[in-house]
Amino acid sequence: MKALKIILYIVLAIVVIGVAAVFMIPTEYQLERSITINAPKKLVIQQAGRFENFVKWSPWNKLDPNMTYTIQGADGEVGSRYAWVGNDQVGEGSMEITSISENKIEEDLIFLKPFESKAKVSLTFETTSDGTKVTWAMDSESPRPMNLMNPMMDGLMGPDFESGLAELKVLSEEVASSDSFRGFKIEPIELSPRTYIGKKDTVKWLDMQPFMANTFGAAYSQLVKKKAPMAGAPSSIYFVWDEANEQTVMAAAIPVEGEYTLKGFDAFPAGGSGYKIAYYGAYEGSGEAHYAMDDYFTAKGLEMTEDIMVIEEYVTDPTTEEDTSKWLTNVYYILK
Template identity: 75%
Template sequence: MKALKIILYIVLALVVIVTAAIFMIPTEYKVERSTTINAPKKLVMQQAGRFENFAKWNPWGKLDPNMTTSITGTDGEVGAKYSWEGNDDVGKGSMEITAVTDSRVDEKLVFLTPYESEAATYLVFEEVDGATKVTWGMQGSNPRPMNLMVPMMDGFIGKDYEAGLAELKKMTEAIASSDTFRGLKVEKMELSPRTYIGRKDTVKWADMQGFMASSFGAAYGELTKKKAPMAGAPSSIYFVWDEANEQTVMAAAIPVEGEYTLKGFEAFPAGGSGYKIAYYGAYEGSGEAHYAMDDYFTAKGLEMTEDLMVIEEYITDPTTEPDTSKWLTNVYYIPR
């Protein structure tokens, strides 16, 4: 009987302690982890703040190789949504971007299984001594009596955040140190001083081939008559690329050595240090080279400005080489 009383007192004491804890422990929680990545902030934000990249470094993907995922909306922008469904370890839920600035991405996290809950997650980016500090955080609330879990949230979530940030750091620093993007190598190079002689106009995408053919032919014919010292293959120079109206402001021109003018044609001087991609393939696929160059600039912390001269140099004559995989186009990005 005495033993029973002791057990009863212990149980009552535990009830009192647990009840007190329920009302003493806060319902709100916040978990944060940070790491410093040796890469430009724009690149870190791209790798951390886009769901297509999040899928590569988040720590939960390894828990279920057969997990199904989907992305809706414009990735990286407000309204984009990442949804997943997997085994009991990962459950089912979604993340939706609710706000984006130049230093922060906010998301709404919703779990549907194994239990229903919501939380706010965020990524904060800060430039520090040439590197980028990224902070990954979560904040939310557990209603009583589930608030008893609040003191353990930091341990539960924190170790996963640490693992995820470590993978993000490894992945992003590898990209930042690379010179190959989309399978295309970017080279630093020196373009010899030259002048491009040709015609400049606003051209619809559908009319580009015809514009280039007539302009190249006219410029080449006149330059041949003048015995001009040519410095390369026929080239297109792009000044504006207007996707909304499917048109471009461009020049179709022939390069000649040094300074040069030709009556009836415009002259576009070029030369100096820049960047080059040697692209092999059909002309309609050359956009990959420009996307790769954009990725390179992001990875190296460079800016795409209006001062850049964007040039495509058509090395291979398609009339003598039927295999499009052998067509070489040199893509140059040269400061004006």
């Protein structure tokens, strides 16, 4: 009988302690981990803030190779949403980007399985002498008595955050050191001094081909008469690309060696250091080369400014080569 009383007292003490703990332990908890990545902040934000890249470094994707996911909305922008369905280890849920600033991305995280819960997730980016410091944090709340688990959450989920950040570091540093993007190799070049002779205008996308054909023909015939020293193939120089109005501010021009002027035509001096992509294919597909150059600039921490001259040089004459896969267009981004 005495032993039974002792057991009852022990049970009662455990219950009292448990009940007290339920009300003493906060219902809120925060988890946070950081890592420094040797890559420009803009690149790291791109790798961390786009869901198509998140699946490459997420620690939970490894737990279920058969996990399915969908991405809705404009990836990497406010309102874009990532939803997943997986095994018992990863469960089911979604993440939605709610805020983006220069140094921070905030998301709403919703778990549906194996249990329902909500959390606020943030990724903070800070430029340091060693690259970019990334802090991955999660704030959540557990209803009583589930809050008894809160003191253990750091130990349970912390290693996942550390693993994910380590993968983000590898991914970002690999991209930062690469010279190939979207299947194109980007080469640093020195463009010899030259002057592009032609016409500059605001042109609707649908009118670009006739504008170039007419301007190339007129400029070329005059340059031949003047016996001007040609420095390359017919080219387009792009000053503004206006997607909203489907138009561009551009010049169609012929490059001539050194400084040169021609009455009735505009002159655009060029030359110096820059970057080049050799694009093969139909003209309407050359946009991928420009996207690749954008990715390169991001990876190298370079800024796309008005001081960069964007040039397409049409090396292959389409009137003599029918196979569009053999059409060579050199895409130059030259620092003015």
